[in-house]
Amino acid sequence: MDATAKRTVPGAQSIARAAHLLRLVTSGGEHGMPVAELARRADLTRPTTHRLLTALRHEGLVDQDERTGRWMPGPELFLMGTVAASRYDITAVARDIVRSLAVRTEESAFLSVRRGDETVCLLREEGSFPIRSFVLSEGVRFPLGVASAGLAILSFLPPHDVDAYFDRHPDLARDWGASHSEPRLRARVRETQERGYAVNPGLIVEGSHGIGAAVFTREGHPQWALSLTGVEFRFGADRLPELGRTLLAHAHQLTTRIAASR
Numbered sequence: 001m002d003a004t005a006k007r008t009v010p011g012a013q014s015i016a017r018a019a020h021l022l023r024l025v026t027s028g029g030e031h032g033m034p035v036a037e038l039a040r041r042a043d044l045t046r047p048t049t050h051r052l053l054t055a056l057r058h059e060g061l062v063d064q065d066e067r068t069g070r071w072m073p074g075p076e077l078f079l080m081g082t083v084a085a086s087r088y089d090i091t092a093v094a095r096d097i098v099r100s101l102a103v104r105t106e107e108s109a110f111l112s113v114r115r116g117d118e119t120v121c122l123l124r125e126e127g128s129f130p131i132r133s134f135v136l137s138e139g140v141r142f143p144l145g146v147a148s149a150g151l152a153i154l155s156f157l158p159p160h161d162v163d164a165y166f167d168r169h170p171d172l173a174r175d176w177g178a179s180h181s182e183p184r185l186r187a188r189v190r191e192t193q194e195r196g197y198a199v200n201p202g203l204i205v206e207g208s209h210g211i212g213a214a215v216f217t218r219e220g221h222p223q224w225a226l227s228l229t230g231v232e233f234r235f236g237a238d239r240l241p242e243l244g245r246t247l248l249a250h251a252h253q254l255t256t257r258i259a260a261s262r
Contacts, residue, residue, distance in 0.1 A: 032070030107230040112149035119150040148200040148212030149225035155192035209235035213251035
């Protein structure tokens with residue numbers, strides 16, 4: 001919803017705030033998120049945040065852990081999600097491909113989907129290598145360009161969409177560090193386009209590396225991404241090309257399967 005609509009449609013601002021809180025709550029995954037953190041991320045006062053969360057809990061959209069006080073997704077979201085899944089969910093056709101990627105590489109493999117200016121993790125399959133990275137799990141969100149999945153998607157959007165994304169998000173460097181400034185992100189976009197897959201060399205959590213490859217709709221739009229994460233020495237120059245080829249092959253397989261199923 002644009003800023004004009006928020007000003008002119010009655011109640012739109014409250015709905016937008018509540019929707020933003022819902023996205024933040026789900027980004028906390030199964031562990032939930034405390035109200036203070038939700039208020040900070042939503043740029044709301046703590047009383048306003050608590051009031052909105054209480055209203056959402058009354059509708060079953062969020063729940064609060066009585067022991068920790070953390071807020072997490074509610075049962076009504078699950079029911080809504082099962083209805084929406086028939087139209088939007090590709091996990092059924094992707095699960096064996098994600099599992100194959102984890103088996104072939106021995107690293108943790110993921111499927112993420114683009115939702116607006118973010119990616120959301122839908123699937124995680126553990127690899128057999130005993131040392132793992134836990135940056136990503138189901139429900140975790142990142143802005144496009146931050147994690148390897150989002151960088152892969154951003155890199156294959158039309159140029160005017162990439163420009164518009166940076167116009168909407170001038171504070172990426174402030175929120176995610178200097179490595180996510182527009183010039184440095186644009187350089188990584190170009191590298192991703194040349195290489196075919198995105199590389200995240202420990203830019204979110206030091207020592208945790210990742211690579212991602214876009215998965216396309218039948219019309220050729222980058223809507224999903226497959227990615228791998230693991231510890232730094234497993235993603236060295238001697239092994240990275242092999243991981244990239246395997247990742248791209250699985251992404252192509254999933255793109256072909258999605259086109260055939262829709």
